[in-house]
Amino acid sequence: MLILECPYCGVKAEESELHAGGEAHLKRFGPGSSDAEFHDYLFMRKNPRGVHFERWRHINGCGKWFHAARCTTTLEVFGTYSAQTLEPPQAIRDAVSAKRPGWSWRDLK
Amino acid sequence: MSDPVSALNGAAFSGIATVEEAGLAGMITLRGDLGSKGLGAAVKAATGVDIPTANKVALSDEGGAAWMSPDELLLMVPYTEVEGKLAALTEALAGEHALAVNVSDARAVFRLSGDGARETLAKVCPVDLSAEAFVAGQFRRTRMAQVAAAFWLDEGGVFTIVCFRSVADYVFNLLSNAAHPHSKVGVY
Numbered sequence: 685m686l687i688l689e690c691p692y693c694g695v696k697a698e699e700s701e702l703h704a705g706g707e708a709h710l711k712r713f714g715p716g717s718s719d720a721e722f723h724d725y726l727f728m729r730k731n732p733r734g735v736h737f738e739r740w741r742h743i744n745g746c747g748k749w750f751h752a753a754r755c756t757t758t759l760e761v762f763g764t765y766s767a768q769t770l771e772p773p774q775a776i777r778d779a780v781s782a783k784r785p786g787w788s789w790r791d792l793k
Numbered sequence: 794m795s796d797p798v799s800a801l802n803g804a805a806f807s808g809i810a811t812v813e814e815a816g817l818a819g820m821i822t823l824r825g826d827l828g829s830k831g832l833g834a835a836v837k838a839a840t841g842v843d844i845p846t847a848n849k850v851a852l853s854d855e856g857g858a859a860w861m862s863p864d865e866l867l868l869m870v871p872y873t874e875v876e877g878k879l880a881a882l883t884e885a886l887a888g889e890h891a892l893a894v895n896v897s898d899a900r901a902v903f904r905l906s907g908d909g910a911r912e913t914l915a916k917v918c919p920v921d922l923s924a925e926a927f928v929a930g931q932f933r934r935t936r937m938a939q940v941a942a943a944f945w946l947d948e949g950g951v952f953t954i955v956c957f958r959s960v961a962d963y964v965f966n967l968l969s970n971a972a973h974p975h976s977k978v979g980v981y
């Protein structure tokens with residue numbers, strides 16, 4: 685069972701109270717970008733075994749979108765954080781580093 | 794004038810807990826900046842209570858306010874006064890980035906009481922309903938089996954449950970089944 689603490693209302697929500705929103709921190713490629721960039725933006729997603737950054741929505745709750753850093757192998761949650769950011773805050777990255785030294789995810793280390 | 798009726802006309806069931814449809818309730822969804830003084834004053838004028846803190850409900854004799862999200866409240870007022878309260882609220886919030894809507898007829902309300910109330914609710918919601926974790930004045934939006942719902946606990950140990958009117962029958966049957974006299978688990 686996956687339990688994520690919603691950073692907006694503080695509720696420790698069980699997975700069935702949440703809606704998965706896929707990979708976090710995608711950079712949008714729209715008008716003016718190349719076909720390859722648009723293709724990658726639209727279809728190419730990370731599916732790592734280990735550290736992952738995702739978007740979640742507290743759908744049966746306060747309704748807000750937020751971010752979560754977790755391990756897809758163990759379901760360990762490193763932390764949840766605001767949706768109003770383009771990359772994980774340092775505190776979250778430190779929390780991941782403490783548990784998974786040497787981790788990497790896309791351009792992040 | 795048509796005669797408004799609630800979804801289940803006061804249906805009730807008694808088992809390890811008592812489930813009762815509570816009848817018509819005036820409800821206003823209010824979105825805006827909950828830190829705004831003007832909004833706070835408008836809420837106080839409409840309901841008689843101050844804006845509750847996160848995951849809490851503030852109750853008065855006639856109604857109250859529930860914290861729905863960082864920018865949303867559910868205001869409870871007498872059903873017959875909802876239009877007047879809404880008009881006053883809208884006027885008071887002129888110039889604020891806020892929106893108030895009458896949702897009274899889109900909702901159904903249930904009361905859940907008795908010794909088995911916590912257990913009945915815990916069977917259908919992914920929420921810690923132990924006496925230590927869920928205390929009077931607490932408000933929770935969650936999932937009740939397959940539908941969205943919200944509830945609070947008052948000082949008298951009674952849960953008030955709010956759901957969409959379109960699923961009132963589902964929620965009543967769900968709670969009645971969870972409160973079946975032979976279904977006691979005894980976890981709380």
Ligand SMILES: [Zn+2]
Nearest residue numbers: 690693742746
């Ligand atoms: Zn939330």
